[in-house]
Amino acid sequence: MKRPQLKRPALLDARNITRLYGPNQGCQDIDFTLHQGEVLGIVGESGSGKSTLLRVLSGLEAPDEGQVIYHSTQQASAAAGSATENLDLYAIGEARRRALLRMEWGLVHQNPRDGLRLGVSAGANVGERLMALGQRHYGDLRAAGQDWMERVELDPRRIDDAPRTFSGGMQQRLQIARTLVTQPRLVFMDEPTGGLDVSVQARLLDMLRTLTRELGLSVILVTHDLAVARLLAHRLMVMRQGRVVEAGLTDQILDDPQHPYTQLLVSSVLTP
Amino acid sequence: MTANSSPFLSASSLDKTFVLHAQGGQQLAVMRGLSLSLAPGECLVLAGRSGIGKSTLLKMVNGNYRVSGGRLTLHFDDGALELSDLPAQAWHRLRRDVIGYVSQFLRVVPRVSAREVVMEPLLARGCDTHDAHQRAETLLARLNLPERLWALAPGTFSGGEQQRVNIARGFIAEHPLLLLDEPTxxxxxxxRDVVVELIQEAKARGTAMLGIFHDEEVRTRVADRLLPLEGHMLGGTEMPASSAMPVSSESSSATTPSHKESLQ
Known part of the structure; x- marks a missing residue:
């Protein structure tokens, strides 16, 4: 048997990112590469800087130092073909960054209210990102809305209802549908199962696993829940006081943690 | 051992030490100087008393445990691959295509049906859903799991039923290297007879297997060689390695009784 191809192309490089609000508040010296098709979990307790890091990585907040480099394969021009283009997220300008966020990336907020427009219909929420990409055909947008509602296990007959009439778990699934409808390559998720009941959480986890596999998504996932990380993430970074203290294969971090803080974190989990 | 066959997996002078920071950085050496060689189509069975830490070796080969010293190498036709310093992002694909692991306990994914649990390793490779479906059902039927259970999540199954789901999941993708942690x-x-058959079929197609079998009869039927671990495994009955990994299913099953007691 031949050696399997284990190298995968890089999708995102974080280069020495620092964003501090005060001493040890924020994140410092973060350096890693995310590869295509990889789910990277960022774990740590509240205040460890993981959400700050996610904001910097996802284009919402410029770092004090360092760079976020995205390897785009979207063709820049007809002549350039599908060659990779390295985009420095905070050097490309606001308009380009917004376009990237709209077209190639997706962001799933912990609170679905932050990612949805609660007053407009579920269908309009799903269709909005498609419209931003230039789709205007009402029938197509509605069909996409229904299709995605089914994929996230929402009743498509509720397509005309406003999300404010949905439960928290339903809103979260709608937010995921709204994010994935444009088939992004890279999705950022901030505690996607955070505020949900346990039964709803299980359902969402299963759905996220299936969708990431089927769509070949790359995901950067922030969570404080190690069980969620075990189920979803291929690799983990453990953060404490703004710094990454340990990084590696998920099973290895959880079964054979090396750093004193990771050992403490892993051994403090309650297992029912 | 098939003398004319070069090894697929080899280990030389493997060491494993846990450092327990919560106990003042106490070092716990559990393995010293273990070497082995495993050829395609061969089943090597780890021998040694219960609690010696046989699973430790399987977990090192599967990447769950880091290698503290020595080398652990896979030999492909076009070159060797060193596992002890493999970058984290390489493991995902290596496990998908090369290394299969039948653990003692099923790590239950909530809400996912037994059939889907078994299909998943094939779907991860991008196999056709219909084919994966059929192969999963064929295996579950062979392992005598009642058909009414196939669409249910295995969380509520008995130990034996869960184990059969786990075995089907482990064998379905026909990995060239299989790690078997007490599958019977x-x-x-x-x-047990079905599992022995599955192992023999895997051997016939050239699968290299490293296994732990407490059942004497099964061991005799499947083992080509025994690898005695005494002298290399330093862990005794007091080895607290499992206390360093509370997220694993092993320790969760260990904590269940006390939890139940506290509820009474």
Missing amino acids: ASLDSAN
């Missing part, structure tokens, strides 16, 4: 522990004799 809670099975009746009819199902």
Whole structure:
């Protein structure tokens, strides 16, 4: 048997990112590469800087130092073909960054209210990102809305209802549908199962696993829940006081943690 | 051992030490200087008393445990691959295509049906859903799991039923290297026979297997060689390695009784 191809192309490089609000508040010296098709979990307790890091990585907040480099394969021009283009997220300008966020990336907020427009219909929420990409055909947008509602296990007959009439778990699934409808390559998720009941959480986890596999998504996932990380993430970074203290294969971090803080974190989990 | 066959997996002078920071950085050496060689189509069975830490070796080969010293190498036709310093992002694909692991306990994914649990390794490779479906059902039927259970999540299954789901999941993708951690522990004799058949079929197609079998009869039927671990495994009955990994299913099953007691 031949050696399997284990190298995968890089999708995102974080280069020495620092964003501090005060001493040890924020994140410092973060350096890693995310590869295509990889789910990277960022774990740590509240205040460890993981959400700050996610904001910097996802284009919402410029770092004090360092760079976020995205390897785009979207063709820049007809002549350039599908060659990779390295985009420095905070050097490309606001308009380009917004376009990237709209077209190639997706962001799933912990609170679905932050990612949805609660007053407009579920269908309009799903269709909005498609419209931003230039789709205007009402029938197509509605069909996409229904299709995605089914994929996230929402009743498509509720397509005309406003999300404010949905439960928290339903809103979260709608937010995921709204994010994935444009088939992004890279999705950022901030505690996607955070505020949900346990039964709803299980359902969402299963759905996220299936969708990431089927769509070949790359995901950067922030969570404080190690069980969620075990189920979803291929690799983990453990953060404490703004710094990454340990990084590696998920099973290895959880079964054979090396750093004193990771050992403490892993051994403090309650297992029912 | 097939003398004319070069090894697929080799280990030389493997060491494993846990450092327990919560206990003042106490070092716990559990393995010293272990070497082995495993050829395609061969089943090597780890021998040694219960609690010696046989699973430790399997977990090192599967990447769950880091290698503290020595080398662990896979030999492909076009070159060797060193596992002890493999970057984290390489493991995902290596496990998908090369290394299969039948653990003692099923790590239950909530809400996912037994059939889907078994199909998943094929779907991860991008196999056709219909084919994966059929192969999963064929295996579950062979392992005598009642058809009414296929669409249910295995969380509520008995130990033996869960183990059969786990075995089907482990064998379905026909990995060239299989790690078997007591796959027959809670099975009746009819199902033990099925597992022995599965192992023999895997051997026939060239699968290299590293296994732990407490059942004497099964061991005799599947083992080409025994690898005695005494002298290399330093862990005794007091080895607290499992206390360093509370997220694993092993320790969760260990904590269940006390939890129940506290509820009474």
